[in-house]
Amino acid sequence: MKKAIATLAVLLLPCLAAGQKAPAPAQVVQAVRAYRMENEDRIMRELCEFLAIPNIASDTPNIQKNAAHLMEMLEARGIETHLLPITGRGPVVFGKLLSPEAKHTVILYAHYDGQPVDPAAWTDGAPFEPLLRNAAIEAGGKRIPFPVNGAGLRGGYNDDWRIYARSASDDKSPIVALLAALDALRAKEIPLALNLKVILEGEEEAGSPNLQRTLELHKNLLGADLLITADGPVHQSGRPLVFFGNRGDIGIDITVYGPLRALHSGHYGNWAPNPAMELSRLLASMKDEDGRVLIAGYYDDVTPLGEVEKKALAAMPDNDADLERELGIAKPEGAGKKLAELIMEPSLNVCGLRSAYVGSQAQNVVPDKAEASLDARLVRGEDPQKKFDQIAGFIRSQG
Amino acid sequence: MKKAIATLAVLLLPCLAAGQKAPAPAQVVQAVRAYRMENEDRIMRELCEFLAIPNIASDTPNIQKNAAHLMEMLEARGIETHLLPITGRGPVVFGKLLSPEAKHTVILYAHYDGQPVDPAAWTDGAPFEPLLRNAAIEAGGKRIPFPVNGAGLRGGYNDDWRIYARSASDDKSPIVALLAALDALRAKEIPLALNLKVILEGEEEAGSPNLQRTLELHKNLLGADLLITADGPVHQSGRPLVFFGNRGDIGIDITVYGPLRALHSGHYGNWAPNPAMELSRLLASMKDEDGRVLIAGYYDDVTPLGEVEKKALAAMPDNDADLERELGIAKPEGAGKKLAELIMEPSLNVCGLRSAYVGSQAQNVVPDKAEASLDARLVRGEDPQKKFDQIAGFIRSQG
Known part of the structure; x- marks a missing residue:
């Protein structure tokens, strides 16, 4: 988040009103860094308080608590704030901060809800109790206490330390970083x-x-020259990334039904069709071994990359080999293409599988159903409804 | 269980010691039925008390409680009882009841542990709180109170009523039925x-x-002429079945590992191999669309059925069409063979699948692993270790 504060501060200064003396970006970065080191404790406290409010989109009371809390955070900075309501959900929190004589307007987008959580899977800690580790978990990080506020704390947060909580990175930190900037x-x-x-x-x-x-309803509020989405990844090398577009995403849930109730596998196996096997067969038929989607026409609407994009991709640092080592991947998909190229293509990914029970909970049954959740990323030129119809049509054609 | 009591009572009388007047089987059935109708309340109470003791094999304190309770039940009938201990598990409960002048000895096998349970899946009731329904759940059965003991109760239990609890049928009832007989x-x-x-x-x-x-250690206790396993299904028509052999069963857990941690599907999909997809591909490669196992040599060691067995199978009532309707099965596996024939063959069944999360809990990830539990039924002529090696070899050959 440290880099984020400086980066956001510079983004707010791309051009200056006439007559003002423009401080050089390097000076701004230095000033902002000094501020950050003097105020780490306050900034981290604001982040942790925000992270402690459970933020699953479907948890109506809590997601609305997040919005109310956000409104206070924005208004404390003199930002004019409106809650654009959505029934039963968290509102879109809209804020506006006008600068005298400014000629341009930038909108910054972020989101304050987080991915669904399985609290039982948080074996050391809990999703909404932020804690500090002396390194990332993958690097063997252990819990450490938050530093105690005091004169000696200046710059006391080590660069390797990590906050753990749902949305600590995706996507509450960018909001706190903007306000700190x-x-x-x-x-x-x-x-x-x-x-x-x-x-x-x-x-x-x-x-x-x-x-x-919701945005169309409040179009009048949204005049601007540029929209920046503060919800993308850093490059795996740790260097900040600027994306010039976003892929779309559709989620698909598939349920294959078997017998009306789970059956004893010894009494009905070989005869009752097994939905877990049928689902496996269906999924396996969707992609080849290189990860290429086999659904007819899946790549037809893709707008090819232009020369500029291809050059930008080629110029990106290539650390695929490091990543493979770090993530324990023997052989990536994609028939030899680089990660950076592959995520420019449409995708079809199995997010999860579930059917009856496994391991020590396994029962000797032919399950009554098997479920999969998929997500498909869309690129420029593709229409989500058409994509969905393509996938649904393929599933139907497999019987 | 009503039929079971009469059947078991008759099984105990296949031949009589010389000099005794043998009551005709029909008379015995009548006498036992009369006893049962007079004592339904007592028999059901004994069953329910037994069902209320949690009986998952790995739950050491409770499974041992079951054994202690069983010992009391047997000894109350004057059966000499020994607990043959197994460290950390429920003992084998061995009982012996000698009859003066009897020439033959029958061993009856049953088990007092039950399948693993997921209490959350028992949406109306709990696994170890037996309850009565006025019909099977599939037939729309609703909870009803147990009849109150009294003079008017004789034969008060309706044939359609069902007890629901873990092991109510598999396999505590046969034990209570034997003692009632x-x-x-x-x-x-x-x-x-x-x-x-x-x-x-x-x-x-x-x-x-x-x-x-355990049985080899206590071989000296086990002399007998016949062993009967009271742990098989009734025929779907409701008629009792006598099996003259049992298939074996091996359980196999498969875990496919993906990246060392779950990855954002938008940032790594198309590149990071997806273990849920790899598992699907592996499972799909194991069987063809008729349910025939494609693993080399899978059926090689099967001892073919003889003429007697074939005739017995052919003489069995064929209610496959009814079953298909009842279970909502559009087309069974097995390329047209009957259920009764198919369960004479080796099988390979997917009991369950699990990878990350599905439905409303789904996260947009490339999961870090995907698990399946399989069970393979073995028939006469097959060796479990060889079978396991065959399956493991196939998995290895798929990479």
């Missing part, structure tokens, strides 16, 4: 050269089913 | 013509890992 500029008396608007969504992880409708 | 014969002063032994196992559903060793 605003605080820093103000403290260092560096004027904002832009009008700033924010759109903070409360159901991105649920597929943003109401975002378009 | 003994009580009935004694009450009606019909002498036992056989020596009776019982072997009651506490980890059948866990694969009987210690049964052979």
Whole structure:
């Protein structure tokens, strides 16, 4: 988040109103960094308080608590805030901070809801009780206490330390980082050269089913020159990434039904069709061994990359081999293409499988059903409804 | 269980010691039925008390409680009882009831442990709180109170009523039915013509890992002319079935590992191999669409059925079409063979699948692993270790 604060502070300064003396970006970064080191404790406390509010989109009371809390956070910075309501869900939190004489307006998008959680899977800690580790879990990080506030703390947070909580990275930190950047500029008396608007969504992880409708209803608020989405990955090398587009995503749940009730596998196996096997067969028929989707026409609508994009991709650092080692991947999919190229293509991914029970809970049954959840990423040129119909049509054709 | 009591009572009378007047089987059935109708309340109470003791094989304290309770039940009938211990598990409960002048000895096998349970899946009731329904759940059965004991109760239990609890059918009822049959014969002063032994196992559903060793250790107790296993299905028509052999069963857990941690499907999909997809591909490669196993040599060691067996199979009632309707099966596996024939063959069944999360809990990830549990039924002529090696070899050959 440290880099994020400085980056966001610079993004707020791309051009200055005439007559103002423009501080050089390097100076701004230095000033903001100084502010951050003096205020780490306060910034981290704000983040942790925010992370402690459970934020699953379908958990109506809590997601609305997040929005109310956000509104306070924005208004404390003098940002004019409106809650654009969505029935039963968290509202879109809209904020506006005008700068005298600014000629341009930037909208920053982020979301305050998080992915669904299985608390039982958080074996060391809990999703909504933020804790600090002295490194990432993958690097063997252990829990450590938060540093105690005091004069000696300046810059006391080590670069390897990590906060663990649902949405600690995706996507509450960018919101806190933006507000810290605003605080820093103000403290260092560096004027904002832009009008700033924010759109903070409360159901991105649920597929943003109401975002378009809600924004269209409040179109009058949304005039701007540029929209920045603060919800993308850093490069695996740790370097910040700027994306110039986003893939779309559709989620698909498949349930294969077997016998009306689970049957004893000794008494009915070989005769009763097994839905777990049928589902396996269906999924296996969707992709080849290189991960290429076999559904007819799956890649037909893709707008090919232009020369500029191809050059940008080629210029990206290639650390695929490091990643393979780090993630324990013997051979990636994609027939030799680089990760950066592959995520420019449409995808079809199995997010999860479930049928009856496994391991020590396994029962000797022909299950009554088998479920899979898939997600399909869409690229430029593709229509989500058409894609869905393509996949559904394929499933139907397999019987 | 009503039929079971009469059937078991008759089984105890296949031949009589010389000099005794043999009551005709029909008379015995009548006498036992009369006893049962007079004592339904007592018999059901004994069953329900037994069902209320949790009986998962790995739940050491409770499974041992079952054994202690069983010992009391047997000793109350004057059966000499020994607990043949298994460390950390429920003992084999061995019982012996000698009849003066009996020339033959029958061993009756049953098991007092049950399949693993997921209490959350018992949406109306709980696994170890037996309850009564006025019909099977599939037939729309609703909970009803147990009839109150009294003079008017004689024969008060309706034939359609069902007890629901873990092991209510598999396999505690046969034990209670046997004891009720003994009580009935004694009450009606019909002498036992056989020596009776019982072997009651506490980890059948866990694969009987210690049964052979334990019985070999106590071989001296086990002399007998016939062993009857009271752990098979009734025919779907409701008619009792006598099996003249049992298939074996091996359980196999497969885990396919993907990246070392679950990855964001948008950032790594198309590149990181997906273990749920790999598992699907593996399972799909194991069987063809008719359910025939494609693993090389899978059927090679099967001892073919003889003429007698074929005739017996052909003479069995064929209600496959009814079953298909009842279970909602559009087309069974087995390329047109009957259920009764198909369960004479080796099988390979997917008992369950699990990988990350599905439905509303789904996360947009490439999962870190995918698991399946399989069970393979073995027939005469097959060796479990060889079968396991065959399956494991196939998995290895698929990479």
